[in-house]
Amino acid sequence: MARLTGTGRIADDLYLIAHHEVSGRSFLHPRAIGLGLAGALLAELALPDLIRVWPEAIAVTGRSVPIQDGLVRAIVGQLLAEPERHPAKDWLQYLARTATLDVAHRLGRAGYLTQGWSRRPWRGERWVPVDADCAFAPFYRVRGALDPAKQASVIGTTVAGLAVACGLGSRLAQFGPTGALRHLDESVRQLKPDLRELIAQTQAAVDSAVLSHRV
Amino acid sequence: MFNAQTTNARAKSRSRMSQELAKDRLGIPSVLFFVLAGVAPLTVAAGVIPTAYQTTGLTGIPAAFVAIAVILGLFAIGYVAMTRHITNSGAFYAFISRGIGRAVGVGAALVALLSYSLLQVGLYGAFGPNAASEAAAHLGLHAAWWVWALGAWAVITVLGLLRVDITGWVLGVLLTAEIAVILAETVSGLLHPAGGQLTFGTLSPADLTSAGVGTFGVLAVVAVLGFVGFEQAPVLAEEAKRARRTIPTATYLALGVIAVVYAGAAWAMAAHAGQSHVVAAAGQEGPGLLFGLGNGFLSNAAQLLFLTSLFAAALAFHNVVWRYMYALGREHVLPAALGRTGGNNIPKAASLAQSATGLAVIVAYAIGGWPPMTDLFFWLGTTGGFGILLLLALTSIAVVAFFARDGLGESLWARLISPILAAALLTLIVVLAVQNYATLLGVPAGSAASWILPASYALVFVIGLAWGALLRARRPQLYKAIGLGAYAATGQLKPTATEPA
Numbered sequence: 001m002a003r004l005t006g007t008g009r010i011a012d013d014l015y016l017i018a019h020h021e022v023s024g025r026s027f028l029h030p031r032a033i034g035l036g037l038a039g040a041l042l043a044e045l046a047l048p049d050l051i052r053v054w055p056e057a058i059a060v061t062g063r064s065v066p067i068q069d070g071l072v073r074a075i076v077g078q079l080l081a082e083p084e085r086h087p088a089k090d091w092l093q094y095l096a097r098t099a100t101l102d103v104a105h106r107l108g109r110a111g112y113l114t115q116g117w118s119r120r121p122w123r124g125e126r127w128v129p130v131d132a133d134c135a136f137a138p139f140y141r142v143r144g145a146l147d148p149a150k151q152a153s154v155i156g157t158t159v160a161g162l163a164v165a166c167g168l169g170s171r172l173a174q175f176g177p178t179g180a181l182r183h184l185d186e187s188v189r190q191l192k193p194d195l196r197e198l199i200a201q202t203q204a205a206v207d208s209a210v211l212s213h214r215v
Numbered sequence: 216m217f218n219a220q221t222t223n224a225r226a227k228s229r230s231r232m233s234q235e236l237a238k239d240r241l242g243i244p245s246v247l248f249f250v251l252a253g254v255a256p257l258t259v260a261a262g263v264i265p266t267a268y269q270t271t272g273l274t275g276i277p278a279a280f281v282a283i284a285v286i287l288g289l290f291a292i293g294y295v296a297m298t299r300h301i302t303n304s305g306a307f308y309a310f311i312s313r314g315i316g317r318a319v320g321v322g323a324a325l326v327a328l329l330s331y332s333l334l335q336v337g338l339y340g341a342f343g344p345n346a347a348s349e350a351a352a353h354l355g356l357h358a359a360w361w362v363w364a365l366g367a368w369a370v371i372t373v374l375g376l377l378r379v380d381i382t383g384w385v386l387g388v389l390l391t392a393e394i395a396v397i398l399a400e401t402v403s404g405l406l407h408p409a410g411g412q413l414t415f416g417t418l419s420p421a422d423l424t425s426a427g428v429g430t431f432g433v434l435a436v437v438a439v440l441g442f443v444g445f446e447q448a449p450v451l452a453e454e455a456k457r458a459r460r461t462i463p464t465a466t467y468l469a470l471g472v473i474a475v476v477y478a479g480a481a482w483a484m485a486a487h488a489g490q491s492h493v494v495a496a497a498g499q500e501g502p503g504l505l506f507g508l509g510n511g512f513l514s515n516a517a518q519l520l521f522l523t524s525l526f527a528a529a530l531a532f533h534n535v536v537w538r539y540m541y542a543l544g545r546e547h548v549l550p551a552a553l554g555r556t557g558g559n560n561i562p563k564a565a566s567l568a569q570s571a572t573g574l575a576v577i578v579a580y581a582i583g584g585w586p587p588m589t590d591l592f593f594w595l596g597t598t599g600g601f602g603i604l605l606l607l608a609l610t611s612i613a614v615v616a617f618f619a620r621d622g623l624g625e626s627l628w629a630r631l632i633s634p635i636l637a638a639a640l641l642t643l644i645v646v647l648a649v650q651n652y653a654t655l656l657g658v659p660a661g662s663a664a665s666w667i668l669p670a671s672y673a674l675v676f677v678i679g680l681a682w683g684a685l686l687r688a689r690r691p692q693l694y695k696a697i698g699l700g701a702y703a704a705t706g707q708l709k710p711t712a713t714e715p716a
Binding site: 093 | 232235236450541542555559560700703
């Protein structure tokens with residue numbers, strides 16, 4: 001079921017980039033990858049204009065559009081169920097608690113991951129890629145955002161921007177030319193405001209966690 | 216009916232989101248433990264206090280702890296009030312940038328970095344000789360102090376790269392044991408005073424100026440050194456359950472606990488040895504001045520815990536230093552490489568930079584053959600404490616300046632009166648300390664160390680000011696974001712965003 005072209009979803013590609021393509025081991029602190037994937041799930045909603053993102057609130061704007069994916073539909077449900085406004089950073093923290101496992105399950109259903117045997121059962125579920133090539137393929141999809149000689153896609157740029165925000169900058173830089181991260185900054189600047197705000201909020205939440213000794 | 220049900224369901228889900236977020240946040244005990252971990256009570260009680268008696272030759276140390284607790288209490292009123300109004304309360308430099316100005320903030324940032332760095336490397340000077348004597352006494356291992364210091368350095372370097380904080384229950388157990396041991400030693404010492412008569416002389420305010428007004432400056436730096444770490448609570452403001460209550464409560468509790476524990480221990484040492492003999496006894500016994508207050512078992516437990524306390528403090532300050540570098544690297548005040556993270560979100564460059572400093576200092580002292588307990592631990596430690604004193608004075612001024620533009624609903628007492636009083640008192644202490652730095656270090660007046668160490672802050676401050684001015688001229692965008700912290704880059708992207716002041 002797993003294909004080299006991927007699922008086309010932002011959080012799925014970010015998950016695969018943040019984990020080893022064979023062992024499924026995370027390259028990031030659990031809190032950081034949780035925040036990154038929370039940002040990615042919200043980006044999946046911001047991309048088709050289903051939500052608007054400001055620092056002090058996130059609002060659902062496209063209620064009438066049917067949403068295929070159960071995970072992001074559930075997030076829209078949660079956003080709508082809140083009677084009062086919460087700042088974007090609170091939404092990131094809230095969604096970050098479960099985002100990693102949620103996305104792993106979604107990738108599992110799509111055939112990209114399978115539940116592995118855990119050597120340390122107290123650490124929780126362990127997910128491993130079904131096919132290493134498919135798990136590594138997202139790196140090729142984000143290269144456009146890193147290389148001035150290539151064409152950047154919106155999804156690729158968003159995935160790369162979020163990856164750098166949650167701490168994968170040095171890993172990503174290995175797969176681009178010199179000055180790749182500087183070029184990525186420029187690519188991110190071309191994104192629409194909601195996606196830029198999500199990337200900035202994710203970066204800030206991860207930085208804040210590092211500085212307050214939580215990561 | 217339908218409406219009521221909907222409202223009910225909404226209220227439930229609201230409380231669930233708030234509850235879920237609150238579950239993950241820190242309460243007063245967690246913040247208090249975090250603060251006291253940096254304070255490392257036994258490091259001060261067994262390390263700083265006896266060495267301070269010895270090098271300064273002054274006996275007013277117990278009274279100084281009480282006096283400084285009162286002054287820091289005044290300081291904290293404005294400090295925690297400002298914490299409520301700035302999102303990045305991670306560090307003194309953020310307060311100073313927002314209150315006085317960004318260029319001064321950059322100068323303060325470098326002063327803070329130097330202070331915490333000196334405090335951290337100084338701890339190797341106490342760990343080395345004490346580990347060496349413990350190992351010689353109990354394990355029959357004989358090695359020079361610097362071998363043990365390098366051992367601790369290596370472990371801290373590795374733990375720093377793996378980003379291990381001693382937190383949670385390990386820290387809780389160690390801290391509780393440390394405080395229990397200090398209290399037990401204190402009670403035991405007070406029950407057995409020299410000459411069978413308990414005296415209160417060292418607690419008297421008169422002892423603060425026993426050898427002239429300058430004495431107070433010296434004693435105050437020693438006392439501030441003991442309190443270093445209390446200022447860390449606002450770092451956790453973003454993670455606290457109820458920042459408005461949790462952070463102030465933890466700060467005042469920490470001040471109270473530290474004042475009682477240290478003043479008590481210092482008083483017990485002087486009472487047990489006799490006020491007129493305590494300076495000589497400290498010179499002979501060192502940390503044994505505290506350990507000798509109790510019986511054999513208590514003494515052994517205290518000696519072991521002293522080592523774990525020194526190690527935990529060295530690791531805690533290592534983490535403080537790299538976080539400072541990381542924050543400054545992110546804001547491009549320091550090279551951006553220090554603000555990057557590698558695998559598992561560990562800022563390797565910042566952590567290694569502090570490790571390199573530690574290695575250089577240990578090797579220099581080993582080659583120079585200088586006494587580690589006085590010249591490394593106490594000199595660099597007190598100089599670190601002096602740096603924190605400078606920052607406390609500047610921060611008080613920053614609080615007044617910050618609220619002068621807009622009171623933001625804070626009381627006159629919190630935004631004006633207490634910070635002005637704190638600023639005046641802290642500035643007075645700074646002046647007295649500079650004038651009497653030789654007494655503080657226990658060296659003849661005019662010797663090189665007595666002016667090089669305090670002058671190093673003037674140097675880094677001026678470098679910081681110049682760098683800040685350069686940033687303002689060359690990279691105004693970066694300059695504007697100094698002190699705004701992690702969330703500086705957010706919110707500027709949407710069309711209706713208001714630019715930060």
